[in-house]
Amino acid sequence: MDNYSQMLAFVWATEHGNFSAAARANGLTPSAISKLITRLEDRLQVRLFQRGTRTLTLTEEGSAYLVSARAVIHAMAEADSLAEAFPGRVTGALRIHTMTTFAKHQILPWLPEFLSTYPGLTVDVQVGPQYVDLFDQGLDIAIHSGGLPDSSRIARKIGESAWVTCASPAYLARRGTPTRPQDLLSHDCFNFGFHSAWNTWQFHGSEGEVITLPIAPKAVFAQGDLLREMALSGAGIVKLAQFHIGEDIRQGRLVPLLSDFNLAGKEPIYLIYSNRKHLSPRIRVFRDFLESKLKEHPWD
Structure with missing residues (x-):
């Protein structure tokens, strides 16, 4: 007796709502599905479904068995895939x-x-x-x-990943370091050249409010790496993802700005x-x- 086939038939019938749909989806006949589930109920000595004319309704025992059956089927699928994953x-x-x-x-x-x-x-x-x-x-x-x-x-x-406003030490030595978000409006900034939330420069204000700065970029680019290169060259200030420039910050090639004003969240x-x-x-x-x-x- 194939206990696993009975369990599969039970889960299929539950997912498809009736024996006919479960059979069509898995290349079997409705009678084959019905026989497998009947054998399962006989073996467990419980009724798993209340059988209607078109739909199946799980009994209390059926609902409990479904949780365990799905766990077993998932574990079997994982085990079968191990050999393939060598x-x-x-x-x-x-x-x-x-x-x-x-x-x-x-x-x-x-x-x-x-x-x-x-x-x-x-x-x-x-x-x-x-x-x-x-x-x-x-x-x-x-x-x-x-x-x-x-x-x-x-x-x-x-x-x-957080988004980090940053510039090179050379740029900051030449133009000064912004100490509040509004200072960015008098600096050379660069942005993405396509519509994106990444182009929105937001910070906390002095009273905790959210400030959205109307940055007028000196130039825009289609790729973040081009923005990074502009910042590394000392041309101006950019806002880029931490996964992108984390190493530049660790090495001191770029300096994070206005950290005290950053919005929470990543x-x-x-x-x-x-x-x-x-x-x-x-x-x-x-x-x-x-x-x-x-x-x-x-x-x-």
């Missing part, structure tokens, strides 16, 4: 879309190690400043920050994939590798 067995093309700055500063430094660990994988890294749902075009993973649109995609938070960063079920080994190993590297090398 480095020599992870193969195929992994397609990733992320921000240019995240790719350069948080993926490229350890990507050679990842490719050496999983020699059967190839990686296609596509970049863009904002999240675009490309999963129907073969994308495996997206990594983006900030708010995400409502969708059926799975978003796993892998970190969070922007979340998400790893996004299309479906929680049947997560492919190539996605799983990349996710685990990325999370381990972010723990080893925190950007703050």
Whole structure:
């Protein structure tokens, strides 16, 4: 007697609402689903469903059994995937879309190690400043920050990053250091060249109120790395993500400004994939590798 098949049939029937739909979705006949569940009820000696003409309603015992059954099925799926996740067995093309700055500063430094660990994988890294749902075009993973649109995609938070107003020591020596947010209006500032919340420069005022400064940038750029280069060259002041410029700040190449006026809170960063079920080994190993590297090398 296949206890696992009975359990699967029970979960399928619960998820689809009736035997016919469960059967169609899983390549079986309604009678096969019905027989498996009847055998399960006989073995457990409880009734799991109140059977209606078109729908099924879980009994109290059925609701309790469903929790355990789903846990067992999930554990079985995880166990089955372990063999596939051995480095020599992870193969195929992994397609990733992320921000240019995240790719350069948080993926490229350890990507050679990842490719050496999983020699059967190839990686296609596509970049863009904002999240675009490309999963129907073969994308495996997206990594983006900030708010995400409502969708059926799975978003796993892998970190969070503050936004830092900063400039180089050379610029501050030449133009002076702002001591209050309003001072920025008389400095050379640079922004992104596309519509984004990242272009909003907000601070706490002297009485705790939120101040939004009408920054008039001297120049705008499509990529955060170009803003970083302007700041490093001593041209002016920028506002960039901590994951992007954390090393510059640690090395003293950039100096954080107006820290006492910063708003509380950080922007979340998400790893996004299309479906929680049947997560492919190539996605799983990349996710685990990325999370381990972010723990080893925190950007703050």
